[in-house]
Amino acid sequence: MASTPLPPRPAPAEPVLAETIQDWTRLASQSFVPLRCTTTARRTFRASLVARDAGNLHVTHMRVGPHAVERVPGTADGAGCFKVNLQLEGRCAVEQAGRRSVLAPGDLALYDTSAPYRLEFAEDARLLVLMFPHGVLDLPPAAAGQLRAARLGSETAVHGMVSSFLASMAERMDALTGMNGQRLGNSALDLLTTSFNLELDDQVAASAHEKDRLRATVHDWVEANLSRPDLDPTTIARAHFISVRRLHQLFHEEGTTVSAWVRTRRLERCRRALEDPVSAGVPVGRIAARWGFPDAAHFSRVYKAAYGISPSEARARALTG
Numbered sequence: 001m002a003s004t005p006l007p008p009r010p011a012p013a014e015p016v017l018a019e020t021i022q023d024w025t026r027l028a029s030q031s032f033v034p035l036r037c038t039t040t041a042r043r044t045f046r047a048s049l050v051a052r053d054a055g056n057l058h059v060t061h062m063r064v065g066p067h068a069v070e071r072v073p074g075t076a077d078g079a080g081c082f083k084v085n086l087q088l089e090g091r092c093a094v095e096q097a098g099r100r101s102v103l104a105p106g107d108l109a110l111y112d113t114s115a116p117y118r119l120e121f122a123e124d125a126r127l128l129v130l131m132f133p134h135g136v137l138d139l140p141p142a143a144a145g146q147l148r149a150a151r152l153g154s155e156t157a158v159h160g161m162v163s164s165f166l167a168s169m170a171e172r173m174d175a176l177t178g179m180n181g182q183r184l185g186n187s188a189l190d191l192l193t194t195s196f197n198l199e200l201d202d203q204v205a206a207s208a209h210e211k212d213r214l215r216a217t218v219h220d221w222v223e224a225n226l227s228r229p230d231l232d233p234t235t236i237a238r239a240h241f242i243s244v245r246r247l248h249q250l251f252h253e254e255g256t257t258v259s260a261w262v263r264t265r266r267l268e269r270c271r272r273a274l275e276d277p278v279s280a281g282v283p284v285g286r287i288a289a290r291w292g293f294p295d296a297a298h299f300s301r302v303y304k305a306a307y308g309i310s311p312s313e314a315r316a317r318a319l320t321g
Contacts, residue, residue, distance in 0.1 A: 015063075016048060016051075017046075018046070031049060033113045034075045034078065041067075045066075046063075047062065052176040054182060054188070055182035056185060056186075056189070057130050059130055061126075066122055066124065070117070081112075082132055082134060083110070083113060083129055084108060084110050084131075085128075086130075088167060090125030091123060093119065096117040096148045101149050101151035105154075108151075108154075108192075136189060136268065138265065139193065139219075140256065140261060146203060152196075152199055165187075169184065221239060221240065222262060227290055227291060232258075232259075277319065
C-alpha cells in the first residue's frame with residue numbers, strides 16, 4: 001500500500017540585506033510604514049530583516065546597526081496599526097507621546113503608527129517587530145493609548161513568559177505560514193493582550209483616580225461576559241453598583257458608547273472563530289448566536305460593515321489560505 005506523501009515544508013525564511021542607510025530606509029518603509037532612517041556610520045551600516053504574515057500579524061525579525069528611525073509625519077500610509085518591539089539583543093530607545101523607554105533584551109514596548117514615534121539604536125541590535133491593525137487588539141483605544149512607549153520589563157513574570165513565546169517565533173520564522181501561522185499569530189495577540197492588561201492594572205493601581213480603576217474593572221468584566229444574552233448597559237451598571245448614567249459617561253470619555261464597544265468586541269470574537277480551522281464545521285449562525293447576534297441577517301450586515309466582507313467570505317478566505 002502506497003504511503004501518503006507528507007505535505008511540503010514551508011520555504012526557509014531568507015533575510016533581506018541592506019548595506020546602506022538609504023537601502024535600509026527603503027526596505028523598512030516597505031515592510032512597515034513610511035520611515036526616515038539616519039546613522040552616523042553611513043559607510044559601515046548593515047541591517048537585515050525576515051518578514052512573515054501570521055494571520056493579522058506582520059512579523060519581522062531584524063538585525064540592525066546603530067541608527068535612528070522616525071515615523072515620517074504627514075503620511076497616512078500604514079496608519080491605524082500598532083507595532084510591538086521585542087528586544088532580543090542590544091538596546092533600543094522608544095519614544096512616543098512624550099514618553100521614552102529604553103528596552104533591554106526581553107523587554108517589550110507598544111507604539112502607534114498613526115502618531116509620530118522615534119526609535120534609537122546606539123549599538124548593534126536584534127529585535128522582533130509585530131505590526132497589526134488597531135481593531136484586532138482586545139483593548140479600547142484609550143486604554144491602548146496609555147501603553148504607548150511604556151516598557152514592559154521581562155523581570156515581571158507575565159511579561160517574561162510572553163517575551164519567551166515571541167522570541168521563539170523569531171527563531172522559527174519558517175513556521176509562520178498557513179493555518180499554523182494564523183493560529184500562532186492569534187496566540188501571540190492573546191498573550192500580548194495579557195501583558196497589556198497587566199500593565200494597565202499596574203498603572204491603575206498606581207493611580208489615585210477611582211474613575212480609572214472603575215473603567216479597568218468594567219472592561220475586564222465585559223470581556224469576560226461577552227457571550228451573555230442580557231449584556232446591556234443596565235446589566236453592566238448593576239454588576240458594578242453604579243448608575244447607567246455613570247457607565248455611559250465612562251465610555252463617552254473614551255470616545256465611544258457602551259453598545260458600540262460591546263458590539264465591536266463581539267464581532268472580533270466572531271471573526272476569530274470564523275477564521276479558526278477548529279470551528280470550520282460550526283455553522284456561521286451558531287457562532288454569531290454564541291457571541292450575542294441571534295439574528296443571522298443582522299449579524300451579516302454588521303460584520304460586513306465592520307470588516308468589508310461577509311462572514312461566509314471571511315471563513316472561505318481564511319480556510320483557503
